[in-house]
Amino acid sequence: MTQEQSVQPPFKRVIFGGDVMLGRLVKEAILRFGADYPLGPIADLMRGADLTVVNLECAITSSNAQWQGAPKAFYFGAPPQAVDALLHAGVDVVSLANNHILDFDVRGLRDTLHDLRKAGIRFAGAGENLREASAPVVVECGDLRFGMAAFCDHQEDFAARSDQPGIAYLDFSDEAGVFAAFRDALEPLRRAGVDWPILSLHWGPNMVHRPSKTFRALAHAAIDMGWKILFGHSAHVFHGIEIHRGCPIIYAAGDLVDDYYVDADFRNDHQLLLELELTRDDWRRIALHPVFIEDCQVRLARGAHFEHIASRIAGLCEEMGTRVRREDAQLWIERNGK
Numbered sequence: 001m002t003q004e005q006s007v008q009p010p011f012k013r014v015i016f017g018g019d020v021m022l023g024r025l026v027k028e029a030i031l032r033f034g035a036d037y038p039l040g041p042i043a044d045l046m047r048g049a050d051l052t053v054v055n056l057e058c059a060i061t062s063s064n065a066q067w068q069g070a071p072k073a074f075y076f077g078a079p080p081q082a083v084d085a086l087l088h089a090g091v092d093v094v095s096l097a098n099n100h101i102l103d104f105d106v107r108g109l110r111d112t113l114h115d116l117r118k119a120g121i122r123f124a125g126a127g128e129n130l131r132e133a134s135a136p137v138v139v140e141c142g143d144l145r146f147g148m149a150a151f152c153d154h155q156e157d158f159a160a161r162s163d164q165p166g167i168a169y170l171d172f173s174d175e176a177g178v179f180a181a182f183r184d185a186l187e188p189l190r191r192a193g194v195d196w197p198i199l200s201l202h203w204g205p206n207m208v209h210r211p212s213k214t215f216r217a218l219a220h221a222a223i224d225m226g227w228k229i230l231f232g233h234s235a236h237v238f239h240g241i242e243i244h245r246g247c248p249i250i251y252a253a254g255d256l257v258d259d260y261y262v263d264a265d266f267r268n269d270h271q272l273l274l275e276l277e278l279t280r281d282d283w284r285r286i287a288l289h290p291v292f293i294e295d296c297q298v299r300l301a302r303g304a305h306f307e308h309i310a311s312r313i314a315g316l317c318e319e320m321g322t323r324v325r326r327e328d329a330q331l332w333i334e335r336n337g338k
Contacts, residue, residue: 010279011277011278011279011284012050012051012141012142012144012277012278012279013048013049013050013051013275013276013277013278014049014050014051014052014053014141014146014196014275014276014278015045015046015049015051015052015053015273015274015275015276016053016054016231016250016253016273016274016275016276017046017052017053017054017055017253017256017273017274018054018055018233018238018252018253018254018255018256018271018272019054019055019057019098019233019234019236019253019254019255019256019258020038020039020054020055020056020057020058020086020091020094020255020256020257021057021058021076021100021255021257021258021259021260022038022056022058022060022076022078022079022082022085022257023058023059023075023076023077023078023100023103024074024076024259025259025296026038026078026257026258026259026296027077027078027079027082028296029295029296029297030078030079030081030082030085031079031081034081035081035082035083035084035085035088036084036085036088036089037085037296037297038085038257038296038297038298039085039086039088039089039256039257039297039298040088040089040297041297041298041299041300042089042273042289042291042298042299042300043088043089043090045273045289045300046089046090046091046273047088047089047090048090049090049275050141050142051092051093051139051141051146052089052090052091052092052093053091053092053093053094053095053148053198053200053231054086054091054093054094054095054256055094055095055098055200055202055233055253056086056094056095056096056098056101056112056123057076057098057100057255057258058076058077058078058082058100058101058103059076059077059078059100059101059102059103059104059108059109059111059112060077060078060079060080060082060083060108060111060112060115060116061077061078061080061104061107061108061111061112062079062080062111063077063104063105063107063108063111064077064104065104065105065107065108066103066104066105067102067103067104067105068105069155069157069158070155070157072103072155074100074103075100075103075104076100076103077103077104077108080111080115083115083116083118083119083121084119086119086121087119087120087121091121092121092122092139093121093122093123093124093137093139093146093148094116094121094122094123095123095124095125095148095150095200095202095231095233096109096112096123096124096125096126096150096167097124097125097126097133097150097151097152097167097168097169097200097201097202098125098152098167098202098233098234099152099154099155099158099202101125101126101158101167102126102158102165102166102167106165109126109165109166110128110165112126113126113127113128122137122139123137124136124137124148124149124150124168124200125149125150125151125152125167125168125200125202126150126160126165126166126167126168127160127165128160128165129160129161129162129163129164129165130159130160130161130162130164130166130168131162132160133160133165133166133167133168134149134151134160134168134181134184134185135149135185135188136148136149136185136188136189136197137149138189138192138194143280144195144196144278144280145192145193145194145195145196146194146195146196146197146198147188147189147192147194147196147197147198148197148198148199148200148231149168149185149186149189149197149198149199149200150168150200150201150202151168151169151170151181151185151199151200151201151202151203152167152168152169152170152201152202152203152234153169153170153171153172153201153202153203153204154202154234156169156171168181172203172214172215172218175218178218179221179225182199182221182222182225182227183225185199186225186226186227190226195280195281196228196229196278197226197227197228197229198227198228198229198230198231199222199227199229199230199231200231200232200233201230201231201232201233201234202232202233202234203215203232203234204232204234204235204252205234205235206234206235206236207235207236207237207263207266207268208235208237209237209239209266209316210239210240210251210316210319211232211239211251211252215232215251216242216251219232219242219244219249219251220244220249223244223245223247223249224245227247228247229247229248229249229250229276230247230248230249230250230251231250231253232249232250232251232252232253233252233253233254234252235252235254236254236255236258236260236266236268237252237254237255237266237268237271238252238253238254238271238272238312238313238316239251239252239316240313240315240316240317240318240319240320240322241274241286241313241317241320241322241333242317242320242321242322243321243322243333246282246335248276248283248286250274253272253274254268254271254272255268255271255293256271256273256291256293256298257293257296257297257298258293258296259296267308269292269293269294270290270292270301270305270308270309270312271290271291271292271293271298271309272288272289272290272291272309272313273288273289273291274286274287274288274289275287275288275289282335283335284334284335285332285333285334285335286332286333287330287331287332288313288324288331288332288333289331290305290306290309290310290313290331291309292305306329310324310326310331313331314326314331317333
């Protein structure tokens with residue numbers, strides 16, 4: 001064993017970031033200041049992980065042709081340089097099962113898939129047909145193997161079909177259909193010997209502080225059937241983290257970068273980056289990194305911003321029976337730290 005091998009930590013660090021929206025004003029900032037502008041202040045932290053996963057809440061395309069389906073209020077399209085924003089920040093895997101990946105129609109989706117593949121960024125949740133959109137992605141990370149499938153409950157006209165590009169859409173009111181989709185996505189990960197199957201869900205309404213009882217029941221059922229991490233997003237704010245049967249449930253990871261209006265009550269410019277320390281069979285801790293979004297850029301939160309986030313996540317986690325520990329500017333959840 002070499003000296004370098006002898007000092008390797010006995011765990012892998014996996015970072016989860018919420019919605020990454022690189023269109024509109026963020027697009028303008030990228031074109032003006034460069035690809036590193038939106039995520040640059042936290043890029044070292046993200047690159048330092050063994051695996052970094054986010055939800056890509058936009059198409060990456062030079063096309064201006066918007067989705068021809070049902071009209072919508074917002075269309076999110078990032079420039080081709082946005083791939084470098086992800087790449088330079090160490091993003092390894094993105095979820096594409098969301099309600100903006102087809103905002104610039106099928107060409108926008110195809111441009112995104114092409115650019116991600118060219119950059120070596122893996123993805124799940126969208127594709128040329130339903131089979132591709134529903135297929136999980138498997139990523140080797142040293143001696144651990146991770147897998148992720150991604151689904152979204154809105155918007156239905158983005159749904160992939162057997163002969164039509166789109167997202168892996170699920171109607172969460174159809175419990176039997178949801179459970180079948182979860183099982184079908186988990187089975188190939190089991191066959192592939194994946195140590196950590198991750199279920200990514202873009203679900204529920206915007207601007208709610210807590211998951212619904214229905215979503216909590218669905219999350220518990222997913223863990224019960226064998227998923228080991230649930231990675232939720234869509235609410236634009238973070239929710240409390242629950243530990244169910246020893247497995248982390250991130251109901252809503254919030255946003256990582258955007259240009260959205262800041263609601264005075266939800267304070268959605270105050271967000272989190274989550275870092276899990278994982279062994280083959282278990283996890284040790286979840287580090288919580290408060291971040292603040294301002295001027296289309298995310299940075300580590302300080303001062304009053306940090307205190308607000310720390311207080312908020314501690315309270316929301318406590319409601320779910322999860323204890324957040326703190327020492328100075330460090331926040332974390334321990335495996336057996338209730």
